Amino acid sequence: MTSQRHAPGGDRAVLSRRSLITAMGAGALAASSGRALAQAPAQPPSTVTNPPRDFSPRGAPTTYFTDPDVITVDPLFNQYAQPNSAITRLWTGTLWAEGPAWNAQGRYLVWSDIPNNRQMRWLEDDGRVSVFRMPSNNSNGNSFDFQGRQLSCEHLTRRVVRYELDGSITVLADSFEGKRLNSPNDVVAHPDGSYWFTDPPYGGQLYEGAPDVQGGPSNAGGRLNPKLGQPVGIGTVRRELPTNCYRVDPSGRVDLVVTEDQVPDPNGLCFSPDYKRLYVASTGKGPGDTGPGGKGDIHVFDVGTDNRLSNRRLFSDCMIDGVKCGPDGLRCDVDGNLWASSNAGRAVGYNGVTVWTPEGKLIGRIRLPEVCGNICFGGPKRNRLFMAASQSLYAVYVNTQGAGPG
Structure with a gap:
């Protein structure tokens, strides 16, 4: 049965019983949604207080020529900030995102989801994200060398590997002077064919790898069973080395280049564009550390023609406006500026990049x-x-280029 009425102006409007019920239902749903929204818990504070910001592709426009979250501290930065480029959250869904690296030939980005034991891949052509490698042995830092081969630091197996162009795997380093590495964290390639990497202890915890065997520094009480949920052979070793930085020579020899006394708990590292400087981030105290641990700062060394480091000095204490912006990953641009990831914890507005x-x-x-x-x-x-940030992957265009591959 359909009831009819004449609309003003003589136009006939037909209102069916089903349409009426649908309209009434929509109104009830809207009212219900309003009540639900009113009762929703408070959201975490935005990095932009006015207006609040949605970083997703569905978010409202935020960029009016310059992005409000790309901040010029000194006018020198204006030449590197790209006008009309917005920060975009490309994807979210990791437990702890780390180790982004760019494959120029494949035009994709690979990064690590350490606790989920996988590597992810973002395709540049359509923005598709898929699982790239699983299991990844709780990989952390990734990079590509000058031949386009992927380098990965594995927490679980305590080693640095290279994925060859034919798909096979080469172990670049898993020990030093007969002792197992701790949990390699980040790796960079040098034009001479060597690879430089850091070896802090952060993989010696349940969330990002496997603790030591009973009595080891990260399992001193022996209450943790490092074999649970792991392949055969995992969970049978203990920490044996200080937190150092190493160089893998093209011959395969592993050399100690930075000691724990120089830079405790080393994390991210990168070379200057001319390879005459090496920057190393020192992060906080890790599992099993017996010393004071890192202080959340960045150190720099001069690199000699013989690959020996000298003239160690503090580059930055990473204190900004009284807030410790703890560094992790590092990259240089072609002008030699250092871009560092920032972990300021709950100091909203200071997490990101310095x-x-x-x-x-x-x-x-x-x-x-x-x-x-x-x-x-x-x-x-x-x-x-x-930018690999906690659960998400972000990106922004800048008016410069990165130095070095990957």
Whole structure:
């Protein structure tokens, strides 16, 4: 049965019983949604207080020529901030995002989801994200060398590996002077064919790898069973080495290049564009540390022609406005500026990226709504900064290019 009425102006409007019920239901749903929204718990504070910001592709426009979360601290940064480029959250869904690296030939980004024991891949052409490698042995830092081969630091197996172009795997380092590594964290390639990597202890915990055997530094009480849920052979070793940095020579020899006394708990590292400097981030005290641990700062060394490091000095204490912006991953641009991920914890507005001149002067910041673990330059022109931040992957275009591959 359909009832009819004449609308003003003579137009006939037909209202069926089903339409009426649908309209009434929609109104009830809207009212119900309003009540639900009114009762929803408070959301975490945004990095932009006015207006609140949605970083997702569905979010409202936020960029009016310049992104409000790309902050110029010194006018020098204006030449590197790309006008009309917005920070975008490309994907979310990791437990702890780390180790972004750009594959120029494949035009994709790979990064680690450490607790989920997998590597993810973002395709540049359509933005598709898929699982790239699982299991990944709780990989952390990734990079690509000058031949386009992927390098990965594995927490679970305590080693650094290289994925060859034919798909096979080469173990670059898993020990030093007969002792097992702790949990390699980040790795970079040098033009001479060597690889440099850091070896802090962060993989010696349940969430990101496997603790030591009973009595080991990260399992001193022996209450943890490091074999649970692991393949055969995992959970049978203990920490044996200090937290050092190493160089893998093209011959395969592993050399100690930075000691724990020089930079405790080393994390991210990168070379300057001319490879005459090595930057090393020192993070906080790790599982099993018996010393004071890192202080959340960045150190720099001069690199000699013989690959020996000298003239160690503090590059930055990473204190900004009285807030400790703990560094993790590091990358240099072609002008030698150092871009560092920032972990400021609950200091909302200081998580993200800090940008420093070669002299150690802070010139810019990028604010993210999550703690940022690591970064890299990518895109076809290598002018897009990718940021692996806690559960998400972010990106923003910049007016410079990254130095070095990956």
